[in-house]
Amino acid sequence: MERKSYIVVIACSGFIGGILVHSFINFKFNFFWIYNALLLSGVLILLFWRDKKIRLILLSVFFIIFGFTRFNLGIEENKIFPNYYDKEIKVIGIVADEPINKIDKQQLIIKPIKIGRDVFNGKEKILLATNLYPKYQYGDGLEIYCKFQEPKVFDDFDYARYLSMQNIYGLCYWPTITRTSIDDVRINIIIEKLLLVKSFLIEKINKNLHEPISSFLAGLTVGARNAIPLELLNNFQRTGTTHIIAISGWNISFLGAMFLPILFALSLSRKPAFYVMLGLIFLFVIFVGAGSSVIRAGIMGSLALYALAYGRYNNAGRALLYSICAMFLINSHIIYDAGFWLSVSATFGLIYFSPIVDKYLKIKIKILKETLVPTISAIIFTLPISSYIFGHISLWSLPVNIIILPFVAYAIIFTLPLLPFLIFFSQGIGQILFLPSAVILNFIVKVINFFGNMPFGYLPLKINFFIMLALYGLILYFTFWKLNQHEE
Amino acid sequence: MKNKEKIFIICCTLLFISDFSVEDIFIRQKSRAVFCDVGQGDGIFINLKDGVQILVDGGPDNKFVGCVGNNLPYFDHRIEYMIISHPDKDHFVGAVEILRRYDVGKVFISGDSSDISEYQEFLRLAKNKLEVATKDSDINFENGKIDFMHLGGYKDSNDSSLIFKLIYNGKSILFTGDAPVKIEDDLINSNADLKADILKVGHHGSKNSTSEEFLRAISPFLAIISVGENNYGHPSYRVIKNLENADIKYKRTDEEGDIAIQLPIINDK
Numbered sequence: 135m136e137r138k139s140y141i142v143v144i145a146c147s148g149f150i151g152g153i154l155v156h157s158f159i160n161f162k163f164n165f166f167w168i169y170n171a172l173l174l175s176g177v178l179i180l181l182f183w184r185d186k187k188i189r190l191i192l193l194s195v196f197f198i199i200f201g202f203t204r205f206n207l208g209i210e211e212n213k214i215f216p217n218y219y220d221k222e223i224k225v226i227g228i229v230a231d232e233p234i235n236k237i238d239k240q241q242l243i244i245k246p247i248k249i250g251r252d253v254f255n256g257k258e259k260i261l262l263a264t265n266l267y268p269k270y271q272y273g274d275g276l277e278i279y280c281k282f283q284e285p286k287v288f289d290d291f292d293y294a295r296y297l298s299m300q301n302i303y304g305l306c307y308w309p310t311i312t313r314t315s316i317d318d319v320r321i322n323i324i325i326e327k328l329l330l331v332k333s334f335l336i337e338k339i340n341k342n343l344h345e346p347i348s349s350f351l352a353g354l355t356v357g358a359r360n361a362i363p364l365e366l367l368n369n370f371q372r373t374g375t376t377h378i379i380a381i382s383g384w385n386i387s388f389l390g391a392m393f394l395p396i397l398f399a400l401s402l403s404r405k406p407a408f409y410v411m412l413g414l415i416f417l418f419v420i421f422v423g424a425g426s427s428v429i430r431a432g433i434m435g436s437l438a439l440y441a442l443a444y445g446r447y448n449n450a451g452r453a454l455l456y457s458i459c460a461m462f463l464i465n466s467h468i469i470y471d472a473g474f475w476l477s478v479s480a481t482f483g484l485i486y487f488s489p490i491v492d493k494y495l496k497i498k499i500k501i502l503k504e505t506l507v508p509t510i511s512a513i514i515f516t517l518p519i520s521s522y523i524f525g526h527i528s529l530w531s532l533p534v535n536i537i538i539l540p541f542v543a544y545a546i547i548f549t550l551p552l553l554p555f556l557i558f559f560s561q562g563i564g565q566i567l568f569l570p571s572a573v574i575l576n577f578i579v580k581v582i583n584f585f586g587n588m589p590f591g592y593l594p595l596k597i598n599f600f601i602m603l604a605l606y607g608l609i610l611y612f613t614f615w616k617l618n619q620h621e622e
Numbered sequence: 623m624k625n626k627e628k629i630f631i632i633c634c635t636l637l638f639i640s641d642f643s644v645e646d647i648f649i650r651q652k653s654r655a656v657f658c659d660v661g662q663g664d665g666i667f668i669n670l671k672d673g674v675q676i677l678v679d680g681g682p683d684n685k686f687v688g689c690v691g692n693n694l695p696y697f698d699h700r701i702e703y704m705i706i707s708h709p710d711k712d713h714f715v716g717a718v719e720i721l722r723r724y725d726v727g728k729v730f731i732s733g734d735s736s737d738i739s740e741y742q743e744f745l746r747l748a749k750n751k752l753e754v755a756t757k758d759s760d761i762n763f764e765n766g767k768i769d770f771m772h773l774g775g776y777k778d779s780n781d782s783s784l785i786f787k788l789i790y791n792g793k794s795i796l797f798t799g800d801a802p803v804k805i806e807d808d809l810i811n812s813n814a815d816l817k818a819d820i821l822k823v824g825h826h827g828s829k830n831s832t833s834e835e836f837l838r839a840i841s842p843f844l845a846i847i848s849v850g851e852n853n854y855g856h857p858s859y860r861v862i863k864n865l866e867n868a869d870i871k872y873k874r875t876d877e878e879g880d881i882a883i884q885l886p887i888i889n890d891k
Contacts, residue, residue: 237683237684237685238682238683238684238685239683265739265740266683266684266715266718266719266740267718267739267740267742267743267744268739268742268743337722340722340723341699341723341724342699344690344691344692344694344696345687345688345690345691345692346688346691346692347691348691363685363688364685366688498626499626499627499630500627501627501630501631502630541634541638561699561725562697565696565697565699569696572642572696573638573639573641573642574638576638576641576642576645577637577638577641577642580641
């Protein structure tokens, strides 16, 4: 049993390693070579099956090549779009995802069906920026005239690669749009209905609360991609709290941690309680539209919850490894997603570093300690990577997160149970029911603005890739050394 | 240990509630006019005692919704009057979202048409509340009123900008939309009572508005320029010079952010 899981760990690590290595090579290999390498290592494994050591080495080589293959397959060819770059084109397509409402524009992801006169069958999509009104919805058929543009690579940000994660390889700015009906394209009816429910709820929240509380709360509870006012958004960044404004693994694990005692109180024992919790998280993820970032949040949240509730960091750690593998299998390009890495490192910190912090933090007030421990662990583990990605570190990150995080969870808890009933409530009653959340969020916004507006504390500090790796090496060494001590 | 936790929770609750209610009572419910920093555009929120709110224009995007949200009392989701000076994008787009979220009483417009897609949406949402402003459509409230001094109906939408005066407790603010000098001259020649304590400078400080004569006729003690990043050279050097020559203090939203003026106005010139 023990040995089997050992092999799975090696397989997963090899797979992830292969993807990592390939991501540094900007080249699409001929499949012939990769296929043969895969075959060769497979044959070698069989030949050396008897020798345990060599077998393990060959096994990891096999999975490294397998990771290589997965990444290689994931590189989209994008053969057709380049023919149209910088040309005026007519596209017929459908809105393929929930529209993103920015403060000054709508962004739509379009799945083209026809470009010019040619029928288009590829997976590639187009990102389109248009006026705030009229509002478009998932599944709308559109006829679009625009100057087609290639996503750019900026000095400090590879926009093209970022978009490629969502299969977007073309841009249209402020096109002429007319609605058109498209018959033979099937949209996902379930997603369509869920998005309708979601937009209904967002509308209700917006009608009952003022900005910026409304956008904030809609983001926390139904995963709205509303436009949070820019200054506030900057202050979130300056205080290292951007992770709370969306449905993140963080919020989910916190919510779970607060719901678990309720389930225990209903005389469920540990295991069933945890499974019920997983079910609730699953429903929640579906309910908010099951976008890829929300699914990730659901997975990471469940893992962290498991680690927090049971303290079995080795099991949770292994589960984290498997989840990363699964996510890479589905889309290997998330390797370029900063959010993915932040979320992985935060979860890793939660799982492995929490027991250490827990031991050294001497605080008597239980609810305070319960939030402090994971906060500190996650922040320490995300520090190097956020410095590498964003080029800044925030001195306020720790104190601000400590002040606000516990309360964010309460704001969500006071709101979630209300949502299904919003349909029945008149405006006045809605405002009273939202009051507890509003009072909490009002305070949080003030704290964030207070620290965000401080002239210092948000320091430019960009470390390069290798320093980041070295830092992680150090942190990991320290963590496992302490954990070993702990166990002994 | 249990006790400590209880005290902790009670302290937090008290802190939140006091923070919230202090803000609501001592800031949000006070009478004032807030010239919102909406970037390049106009968006003004006016709150009067007895829960009367007036919005003047709506800025070029949804930034204005944030400003309104920051200033409305928590339980107040009704905006009594909305005045859109003219249908240019930098004056009304944010008002569309306001119409979607809030219960708006009456919407005054210049009556000019525009085929901008956002304006069509605006007209659709405001349908039953629309009123094309006329000289008779004065808005009255306790201790004050709004007087329309110049109305729409011109070819050029800037010429059609509604010009009106908010009079409250004997003090006044003049709003001039994007009206150019020739409209200003017409007003001076018509012997209208232009005197005001505060002037919302016309057309974001454009060189085509705010003549010296006009400033003399108004003689405000404070001028407010609602302006953001732009390629038009707003506010122009000439307008700034005119203000300085006339010894009028001025404030800019691009430098100061939202500018709040307590009502009734205290002239501390």
